[in-house]
Amino acid sequence: MNDVAERVLSTVSSIPSGHVMTYGDVAEAAGTGARAVGQVLRNSGHHVPWWRVVDARGRPVEGAAQEALEQFLEESTPLLHRGDDVRVDLARASWPTHDVGRT
Structure with missing residues (x-):
């Protein structure tokens, strides 16, 4: 595994249950x-x-939205429901990049 992959996986592993990061936030934290x-x-x-x-x-x-939704519900991740559209409430669930993946 290369250094970038290790940093990405380490960052993702450190996101606490019930929280999320965007792809951009993980990218920033992992460089x-x-x-x-x-x-x-x-x-x-x-x-x-x-x-x-x-x-x-x-x-x-x-392609994995249903599986992710099941995990979100299990972890009590804050969600927004708009008809059939369910997504994470980023205002409440985002994990700050400055707390993740930085040494």
């Missing part, structure tokens, strides 16, 4: 780009809480 975060999670993120990384609108990765 990489948001696309790299997505690639790392897709290729080697199955053993970290990948559902705690959402897009800038609070939505989980496409």
